[in-house]
Amino acid sequence: xxxxxxxxxxxxxxxxxSMTLLCAQDMNHEYMYWYRQDPGxxxxxxxxxxxxxxxxxxxxxxxxxxxxLKKQNFLLGLESAAPSQTSVYFCASSYGLLNEQFFGPGTRxxxx
Amino acid sequence: EDQVTQSPxxxxxxxxxxxxxxxxxxxxGLRGLFWYRQDPGxxxxxxFTLYSAGEExxxxxxxxxxxxxxxxxxxxxxxxxxxxxxxxxxxNQAGTALIFGKGTTLSVSS
Numbered sequence: 001x002x003x004x005x006x007x008x009x010x011x012x013x014x015x016x017x018s019m020t021l022l023c024a025q026d027m028n029h030e031y032m033y034w035y036r037q038d039p040g041x042x043x044x045x046x047x048x049x050x051x052x053x054x055x056x057x058x059x060x061x062x063x064x065x066x067x068x069l070k071k072q073n074f075l076l077g078l079e080s081a082a083p084s085q086t087s088v089y090f091c092a093s094s095y096g097l098l099n100e101q102f103f104g105p106g107t108r109x110x111x112x
Numbered sequence: 113e114d115q116v117t118q119s120p121x122x123x124x125x126x127x128x129x130x131x132x133x134x135x136x137x138x139x140x141g142l143r144g145l146f147w148y149r150q151d152p153g154x155x156x157x158x159x160f161t162l163y164s165a166g167e168e169x170x171x172x173x174x175x176x177x178x179x180x181x182x183x184x185x186x187x188x189x190x191x192x193x194x195x196x197x198x199x200x201x202x203x204n205q206a207g208t209a210l211i212f213g214k215g216t217t218l219s220v221s222s
Contacts, residue, residue: 040214042199042213043156043212045209045210056208058209098143099161100146100161103148103157105154105155106154106155
């Protein structure tokens with residue numbers, strides 16, 4: 001039982017490049033989330049999904065897009081990366097909206 | 113505005129020196145308060161959920177308590193392996209998102 005996994009673990013992009021971060025969970029959770037964590041800011045919600053085929057905006061959605069084509073996967077896309085998107089990105093999942101969330105190991109992204 | 117404030121930002125303890133971490137929150141209609149542990153370079157690890165004032169939960173050397181305005185994470189006789197950043201979070205009023213505090217970084221030296 002791997003829990004929540006994230007790919008890749010590290011990535012360096014140049015300004016304007018695009019990339020997709022992949023999150024997978026094997027707990028059959030309905031809810032999945034993408035957060036970013038910055039020094040002094042804490043964890044902030046980017047987008048979330050309440051089930052396959054659904055997505056919704058969180059606190060800081062600008063510059064990001066998401067897709068949930070399969071229940072176990074949640075993708076986070078950056079269409080045109082900016083230095084302000086340099087951060088550590090965490091994916092999480094939960095059984096219900098008010099249940100505890102289980103986090104992945106994170107992706108450290110640097111945009112030059 | 114929904115808000116979570118943790119104090120202190122950093123705490124240094126000697127092994128065996130008990131202490132408490134504070135999480136104060138302002139949210140209408142608490143739907144749950146969560147404590148997480150985060151080790152450097154890793155994702156947050158779930159510790160406890162508290163739902164109502166007066167509730168307490170324990171796990172090894174950790175005990176979490178909840179009042180109507182704040183939660184405490186008590187650490188009894190800490191060991192160096194308890195060193196980590198401890199995060200507190202509550203659901204927003206709509207229940208659609210967790211609001212995290214900035215965390216307390218605990219260092220326990222032997």
